Amino acid sequence: MRVLLFGIAKDIAGTPAITTTAVADVAALKEWLYTQYPALRQLRSLMIAVNKVYANDEQSLLPGDEIAVIPPVSGG
Amino acid sequence: MNVLVKIAADINVQEALNFVESPDCGGVVLFVGNVRNETQGRKVVKLFFECYEPMAIAEMEKIAQHTIATMGISRIAILHITGEKFPGETVVVIAAAAPHRGVAFEACEYAIDTLKQTVPIWKKEFFEDGAIWVAAHP
Numbered sequence: 001m002r003v004l005l006f007g008i009a010k011d012i013a014g015t016p017a018i019t020t021t022a023v024a025d026v027a028a029l030k031e032w033l034y035t036q037y038p039a040l041r042q043l044r045s046l047m048i049a050v051n052k053v054y055a056n057d058e059q060s061l062l063p064g065d066e067i068a069v070i071p072p073v074s075g076g
Numbered sequence: 077m078n079v080l081v082k083i084a085a086d087i088n089v090q091e092a093l094n095f096v097e098s099p100d101c102g103g104v105v106l107f108v109g110n111v112r113n114e115t116q117g118r119k120v121v122k123l124f125f126e127c128y129e130p131m132a133i134a135e136m137e138k139i140a141q142h143t144i145a146t147m148g149i150s151r152i153a154i155l156h157i158t159g160e161k162f163p164g165e166t167v168v169v170i171a172a173a174a175p176h177r178g179v180a181f182e183a184c185e186y187a188i189d190t191l192k193q194t195v196p197i198w199k200k201e202f203f204e205d206g207a208i209w210v211a212a213h214p
Contacts, residue, residue: 004128006126006127006128006196006198007126007198007200007209007212008198008209008212010126011209042213043212043213044211044212044213044214049128049131049196052128052130052131052134053131053134054194068128068131068196070128070196071198071209071212072211072212073192073193073194073195073196073197073198073211074192074197074198074199074209074210074211074212075125075127075132075156075168075191075192075195075196075197075198075199076109076156076167076168076188076191076192076197
């Protein structure tokens with residue numbers, strides 16, 4: 001699955017987009033991300049957006065979903 | 077339409093005011109956020125803003141629609157920049173218009189507070205001796 005990265009998450013991964021192994025839901029994606037990029041665990045929060053909407057850990061991920069890693073936001 | 081949301085390299089206070097002003101609105105409240113030249117005593121050289129634009133627009137739209145639907149204002153504009161900005165330059169503008177001023181103040185404050193919590197925009201602060209993504213770490 002293709003996953004978009006922003007802000008500090010992009011810096012940690014060193015790329016604006018990654019491809020993950022198949023993951024069933026948001027919780028599994030987070031675990032995969034934490035294993036690949038342990039520095040993500042140090043962040044104040046880590047949200048996942050699915051199709052441009054914040055998703056909870058139980059949400060299933062389907063082929064074709066637009067998935068994004070949202071580190072702590074700091075607009076304004 | 078009574079809502080304007082926009083992300084661009086440059087934004088303009090007058091554009092927000094022009095959008096919300098209307099003969100039925102006696103109160104217009106404007107919030108302007110500019111780059112500050114220091115953070116906790118460290119001189120800030122510049123800020124860099126990155127956004128997940130389609131989602132940021134959707135979240136800004138949600139904020140705007142909430143103020144219209146539940147807070148009693150008539151029109152609102154929320155503008156945010158992306159890219160590089162220097163001290164004194166404007167990064168966010170919110171204008172809210174209502175028949176009377178009270179709800180316009182409340183809506184403006186709600187909009188900027190919520191934007192800072194939910195809209196996927198990230199700010200990197202550049203000092204003379206390094207840079208950090210703001211609020212990334214506890």
